Amino acid sequence: MKKLLTLVLFMPSILAMGQNKEAVGTSPWGKTDEIGTLNMMSDASKLAILSKIKSGKTYDLSVEYFVGMPSFHALGDPAYQYWLTHTPRGTVVDNPNGLGNAMNEKVSYTGDAISMYTHMGTHIDALNHFGLNGKIWNGFSADEHLGDKGWKKTGAETIPAIIARGVMIDIPASKNSENLPANYRINAADLQEALRKQKISLQKGDVVLIRTGQAKHYEDAHKFLDQYPGINLDAVKWLIEDQQVMLLGADNLSFEAFPPERADNWVPVHTYLLAEKGVMFIEQMFLEELAKDKVYEFAFIASSLKLRGASAAPLRPIALPIFAK
Incomplete structure (x- = not known):
């Protein structure tokens, strides 16, 4: 893909002759x-x-x-990224909701986020x-x-x-x-x-x-x-x-x-x-x-x-x- 995009992006300008308006x-x-x-x-x-x-x-x-999916990263665009923002065990440790161990051990909590082109x-x-x-x-x-x-x-x-x-x-x-x-x-x-x-x-x-x-x-x-x-x-x-x-x-x-x-x-x-x-x-x-x-x-x-x-x-x-x- 990198070789292909290099060919596309750096075509000699001498070839850039008008064909159809x-x-x-x-x-x-x-x-x-x-x-x-x-x-x-x-x-x-x-x-x-x-x-x-x-x-x-x-x-x-x-x-x-999914992480690793095909993308346009060779053109400088970001790849697909995924990460967990909350996990069942992390919620018990961090206690983000302030409800304490008993509640967070009973009610599991998973949250996530993505970033993508x-x-x-x-x-x-x-x-x-x-x-x-x-x-x-x-x-x-x-x-x-x-x-x-x-x-x-x-x-x-x-x-x-x-x-x-x-x-x-x-x-x-x-x-x-x-x-x-x-x-x-x-x-x-x-x-x-x-x-x-x-x-x-x-x-x-x-x-x-x-x-x-x-x-x-x-x-x-x-x-x-x-x-x-x-x-x-x-x-x-x-x-x-x-x-x-x-x-x-x-x-x-x-x-x-x-x-x-x-x-x-x-x-x-x-x-x-x-x-x-x-x-x-x-x-x-x-x-x-x-x-x-x-x-x-x-x-x-x-x-x-x-x-x-x-x-x-x-x-x-x-x-x-x-x-x-």
């Missing part, structure tokens, strides 16, 4: 919009997908948080995460809307609960190989071929989840971070512009693959989705159980923490299988 998008939902394509949801669309649930089977699409584990990127030329989605500028306590616009607290049709696209299964090549860039043709084999069509407003198979290495940070596959610009443009999907997700570290496919942008997929198109996405998902059971279509339900001003928030997504009427 990039600029932040203006929202079709108005000048005050802070949630982009999540505006595609409505009470009617949510009810429509919920009414199709035919089973109580539930798939948890999130990973666990918001882009860890299963999380959703808010629209302020990446911008272009000093602005983020809908033209909000850092100079005007970024304070010492976070963004005043498009923070994670604005992200609504998400209920929509979900589709999982299983790339390894489509290619009959559980291990995609190192740094493999999933393209539109790959997505189309997988959907054909799964006999699934995308619909406007879908939540589309891309399985790379990387989640099976999640307990081993070195393997999870090492030259992982991801989606490319060609693929996301097909999903957003042609298929009009609402939200994206994947089971790898940062959705797109590295090193970057453009010389003038080290995260072209991130800026295209977040800054240009107002499309949020979910990273570090767990899609292995869906793949095992070949569940490709489902009701997708998720809600994130309301972290005011933050560029991301932990997300607990679930999938409930549906069957066409």
Whole structure:
């Protein structure tokens, strides 16, 4: 991972030649919009997908948080930390509540705390995460809307609960190989071929989840971070512009693959989705159980923490299988 990030961060400036003009998008939902394509949801669309649930089977699409979990520490971000603030024995010794030995020996007390980067584990990127030329989605500028306590616009607290049709696209299964090549860039043709084999069509407003198979290495940070596959610009443009999907997700570290496919942008997929198109996405998902059971279509339900001003928030997504009427 360190070698990869070094390559990304220190690309020779001589290569930084303009290719396609990039600029932040203006929202079709108005000048005050802070949630982009999540505006595609409505009470009617949510009810429509919920009414199709035919089973109580539930798939948890999130990973666990633990000390040593994969993280962006190579970029200088903090690793996940956990510590106990109260223990049963410590409460007896310290008597923090002033109630004495008898009470504290009878009533055990355990408390704990965590410290973490918001882009860890299963999380959703808010629209302020990446911008272009000093602005983020809908033209909000850092100079005007970024304070010492976070963004005043498009923070994670604005992200609504998400209920929509979900589709999982299983790339390894489509290619009959559980291990995609190192740094493999999933393209539109790959997505189309997988959907054909799964006999699934995308619909406007879908939540589309891309399985790379990387989640099976999640307990081993070195393997999870090492030259992982991801989606490319060609693929996301097909999903957003042609298929009009609402939200994206994947089971790898940062959705797109590295090193970057453009010389003038080290995260072209991130800026295209977040800054240009107002499309949020979910990273570090767990899609292995869906793949095992070949569940490709489902009701997708998720809600994130309301972290005011933050560029991301932990997300607990679930999938409930549906069957066409």
